[in-house]
Amino acid sequence: MTTHTFPDRARVDALDKVRGATQYAADVAVDRMTHAMTVPSEIVKGRLVSVDVQAARAIPGVLRVLTYQDFQDVAEAVLGAVGPYSFRTYHAMLSDRLIYRGEPIALVVAETLEIAIEAAALVTATYAPDAFSPNIDAEGTEVFVPEGSISFGDFDQAFDSAAVTIEAEYNHAAQHQNPMELISTTADFRGGHLYIHEGSQSSGAIKFGVALSLGLDPERVHVMSPTVGGGFGQKNSMQQQTVLVARAAMLIGRPVKLVLPRGQIFHMATYRPVSRHRIRLGLDAAGKIVAASYDGQQQNSRAETFRGAFSETAARIYAIANYRSSEQLIRTDTQSPGFMRAPFEHPASFAFESAIDELAHAAGLDPVALRLANQAETDPVTGLPFTSRHLVECLTEGARRFGWDDRSPAIGSMQDADGLLIGYGVGVGCYKAATSPVIARLRVSADGRSRISLSGHEMGQGMRNVIVAALVARLDIDPQQLEVIIGEPDGAPQHVTAGSWGTASVVPAVEAVADEWRRKLDDLRDGRSVAGNVHQVLFRLKRPYIDAEVQVLAPGQPVAVMDRLRQSLPSAVGPQYPEFVGLSFSAHFVEVRVEPSTRRIRVSRVVSVIDCGTVMSPRTAESQVYGGVIWGIAAALREISEQDPRYGGVLNNDLADYVVPVNADIGAIDVSFVNKPDPLLNAAGVKGLGEVAMVGVAAAIANAVHHATGKRIRSLPIRIEDVL
Amino acid sequence: MQPFTYSKAATSDDVIAALTGEGVQLIAGGTTLFDLMKLGIEQPRRIVDVSGIGGLDEVTLGPNELVFGALASMTDVASSPALQENYPVLAESLLKAASQQLRNMATVGGNLLQRTRCNYFRNGAMYACNKRNPGSGCAALGGVDRGHALLGGSEACIAVYPGDWAVALTALNASVDTQSPRGLRSIPLADLYRLPGQTPDRDTELAADEMILRIRVPAASYGRASTYHKIRDRESYAFALVSAAVMLDLDGDRVRAAHIALGGVATRPWRAPQAEALLTGQTLTPARALDAGRAAFEGATAGHHNAFKIELGARAVADALMIAQQRSTGQ
Ligand SMILES: Cc1cc2nc3c(=O)[nH]c(=O)nc-3n(C[C@H](O)[C@H](O)[C@H](O)COP(=O)(O)OP(=O)(O)OC[C@H]3O[C@@H](n4cnc5c(N)ncnc54)[C@H](O)[C@@H]3O)c2cc1C
């Protein structure tokens, strides 16, 4: 087994990014380009009776105003599906039906952006509104119970005979990802081919989705998403605007660009839904957790079946013999929620790790000791072995680095010199170590150039870095003349890059295609290998270039899955593989300081220790964890999408009022890794990192707030009024 | 976006000459005006840029009076070492506002005229809003009112005045000099801002053709004993949940005079005379400071989600008083 951590190196795109030279999709300028703007619906639910576009059309420079009547023949492409559970199947403007406030009812196309904006404001509509259910507490919601909840043992019996029990309900607010890059689509229809530029984590879903929706041959749809300015799950499917813009470009015969304003993104994009978590835990006299139940509810739209799989991770951390879970989707009249960084794991760990802290408190046990005493050795859900598991090390090393032993357990018993209350809290997390099949193609030429195309998207997480590092470690090529083509289905079939499977899937494929390429080179020399720069070897052999291609499957995957990958259908697997269960783990230790008077909470210190297998790229790995921890702080103390139930929609839909943290909110963050290769998942020993980094942070903060103030806050975000 | 014409004025007389007819707006840093234009709240036909007028960005900190030219940038005023040292309440009110980028563009005159952050006001004509569309009602009543006023509201509007600088200026008895076709005048800040009453669409007493030239603040020998204490949802780049501008004239531990104004909780910059009176002639202790804070919120009317600000505000005032006292003794 080769195990290696690549040497620390600057990001390959660092210089371009700091100079502003990186081109994001919305920066693309095409010849004869026109500009579009959407008109949002002003009601929540009902029917569009008429749309008056006269005034908008009359503005000089307006080329066309599209309404649902221009999309009557569009097929609703069911692409945002994960197994049977869809999260992005509803597409606006395909009919006169309206299902949430802010969905587009018209698309104005004009010569300039300014004209498009002006004309969009002049479009008016009449509506036939229906009664609506704006949130999970409203009347008229529907309950949908997905199949496959996790249960084992006999919860009732174990809970009833437990020595210490707790029971509590936790709530998580709706939150919206706000990547810096706005959602945009630029579409250009030329010579019977459609070219689409869009920041996406799933360029393949756009290719096949648009083709299906508009009745085009997928071979004639070309999607480019080389650099994404942040995805976090928001851009992991075909979005609502893509088909609208593509159709507009085809109708007017000129390229069309739409960049959604930030306020509309709060209404067009998917988001983290409201969720509710009812948890019961039972501890026996020996300090073993013997019973757990987890009843989860998650908000959804009427259109989808996107489930909240909270127990997938909650059931796997501790050796709890008796576990029972139930799951409900509460369907409301809102836009469809979807995946947002650690979509189930973050809310689940907030609830479950808060509950564990409540149990420790009730039993008079140290929260770290309680966790250490109840670690699962094999997977409690399936009985399969874990591929690797170093959560104990995360906890013990984290406690050491943090100075957990200095914690005085009594509530409010620690203060600093300025009289601020100090609280210490801990939370742990896990996240599936998933793998996606990958196709990789490599061409290395005698003239010094190389090109590698493979499945994967660069969302700022550093995928290009890892690809370059893995390739140059394997083949002596010129990295300056290496072109990396990702996020482009024309280069290689694209998987949705999400679920923290990017690195674990891509690195083995890069290594395999390098080896295959080397084998082809050696074949030319009768199997004799030669060291040195391979461009020069080719030159001496008088071969202009050699191509190599490989397909790499996840452990235990049938080759047939390649057909799914070729159509960009979900094809990743994990955490459960045929013979084992793969998870990454995290432990977070948090110090908060709370002002005694106005009760402002500051996270002064976080220590995070992560088990993600081999750390391939130290710099980008560390940066992933900073980002995850900061988002944990944001989710715990800052972010909430505010809704007025009388109107639906999101009221605080800009970055001044939707409170993401600023630098001044963030204290010291100490990141370290166990850095032990996983022996089973892949040759590089990699497990996922991007999402596990966030899991457990919010609970650690809530637990620290409790330690400092005695207030157990069970609803996120924790704001000043909660601790006053 | 509605088309508009743009012109640049060289003198304040040019500006006044240009400010005639409907739909004319002057623009300084543009950080408020462009934002409101993008939201469709302001729809000027003509824009007169005042940023090139000479002399109106001067700041003088004299023995009797501080004078701030209306076109001085927030950054320039906030970073004046003399102001930071002698009137921290003024410097802090600017430094704790907006972001560095905004402060670089924004002027201290334009700052006074920023408009409410009420989400219903900002979110489009579909919401009932008497400020945006007189007579349409007020969607904030009974709605998401965490950011709305507890003081100075009416049944027509409970929108908070969002700025910080004007709150500090109000505590310090500032006034503005203005010019209009009717000549020059001086308006105390206390009279500049209107209570919403039945006409919340008019924020101030400033006429449409009137320009602010400068801001005047009476000098105080005890300006060091002051602070702008701002409590917000994040540590920077956020409007106040509640803020307290405080300046103390102290004789040892005894308060000769207290200046207290509140931000983030009222429909206009809010002076708190009951709190000031409660401290006058008294020894300042933490308990009395809290009493003063409570007095500042006498008569406050809470909505659904903002009641916590009565207690939070009282504590913020108390903390501000103690900070000011500490600064006075130089501890
Ligand atoms: C995201 C964001 C966050 C912010 N946060 C804060 C905060 O925390 N605290 C805070 O206090 N402020 C905050 N602000 C507001 C900011 O301070 C103001 O936008 C700024 O001070 C306005 O100054 P300006 O010169 O840009 O005004 P402009 O936008 O140029 O003008 C604003 C208004 O005043 C009028 N005007 C300008 N100058 C004059 C004059 N001399 N005479 C008469 N009328 C004039 C204009 O016609 C216009 O109506 C924030 C703003 C933004 C966009």
Ligand code: SF4
């Ligand atoms: S509070 Fe004032 S600004 Fe807000 S909706 Fe009501 S009337 Fe409009």
